[in-house]
Amino acid sequence: MTRPVPVIVHLVSGPDGPWDPVRRDFARTGAALVHGSTAQWQQQDGESLRGLLGRDFDRERRSGPGGAQFVATRLMVKHLVARLLGTPPGTVELGQALTGRLYVRGCDQIDLSLSHTGDVMLAGITSLGRIGVDVEPxxxxxxxxxxxxxxxxxxxxxxxxxxxxxxxxxxxxxxxxxxxxxxxxxxxxxxxxxxxxxxxxxxxxxxxxxxxxxxxxxxxxxxRTLSVGPSHVGALALHDRGFAGANEVDLSTSLDPRALLAVRRALRPHPA
Structure with missing residues (x-):
């Protein structure tokens, strides 16, 4: 039987989501799609932004006029990954391949894709294989x-x-x-x-x-072709390698041992 494919792009207006429909889609299909606006997602104060962006914080400072969009896309993707991995967004480190594709450092069991045009961002995530998304007016x-x-x-x-x-x-x-x-x-x-x-x-x-x-x-x-909000068209390309089930993305099974140890250390409460 063919595995179901996500057909709804969930609106997440900020860190508070809502994320439950996204998690349900991911559990059912092994993939999920979200969209948001850069204007809403870039509203973070400097102190929390440094903790959330991590090593990307200095890059944001060098991005000039494109810095606001860079912040918004990174924040939305980090929160998406964090909600599905069950970890704080500040512990999610994103890397960028030579082709421009985003990936989660130390977690090769999920694949990401990001597209943005104007104020609209579209992100896709999967545990099945490869994913690609695009959004256009x-x-x-x-x-x-x-x-x-x-x-x-x-x-x-x-x-x-x-x-x-x-x-x-x-x-x-x-x-x-x-x-x-x-x-x-x-x-x-x-x-x-x-x-x-x-x-x-x-x-x-x-x-x-x-x-x-x-x-x-x-x-x-x-x-799939998809509706993204009232005025945009999106598309999804999803490759299923046919390996493990959709739910094998728990933090303890996704990260390599060294990365997992580093995350756990970071999450320990510091002594007063």
Whole structure:
């Protein structure tokens, strides 16, 4: 039987969540999706911010005008990870790979993906394998912009040409988010040419296609297009390696022994 895939993007307005629906999704499917606004998440005082950001605190100071967005994305992801691992957010250390992908230091049993546009942030987490997410304004103008040929296979171009506006632009935005989510999950991002593979958006759920339009075999990948708030479109690409169950992310089973020891030491009360 195919494992269920999360289809709801939960709004978390700040550290208080709400997180219960997120935990339920993660327990049921092995993955969860949240979104929030940078304006709400960046409202932290300097002292608590230093404790929450850890080694990222100095980087935030060097980020200039982009510092507020950097803070908001890191805080939302840290709280998401902490709520699912059962640990304080200040003990969660995020790293960034050369490709830009975030990961949790010392915890290779979960995978993360983050996307943001304007004030909207979307984050995905899974214990199953690889995850990629993307979010775009639903009215992002792609039709007639010249992007169609860069992002579409020949069959996709023919399909879109037969559509009226605004259906044409809607189809392009949905397809773009899926392609970006998929290449993020692969760890390649925009380095993977978007016209080298396709998506059948009329299938439920969407199906991955070759550049010629043929379905690709295999059922380890799941794809979804999603509503993110009232005005944005999101996409999820999820790869299930078929290993352990969805719940194997307890702190004691997720962290390597040295990292676990360090976290436990950090959590011990200091002598007066």
């Amino acid at each position: 639903a009215d992002r103008p792609l039709s007639g912009s010249g992007v169609e040929r860069q992002m579409s296979t020949a069959p996709e171009l023919a399909e879109v040409a037969d559509l009226p506006e605004p259906a044409r632009n809607d189809r392009l935005v949905r397809r773009w988010t899926l392609k970006e989510a998929y290449t993020k999950a692969l760890g390649l991002g925009l380095a993977y040419p978007f016209n080298g593979f396709g998506f059948d958006l009329d299938a439920e759920p969407p199906r991955l296609l070759t550049a010629a339009g043929s379905p690709l075999p295999g059922r380890s990948w799941s794809f």
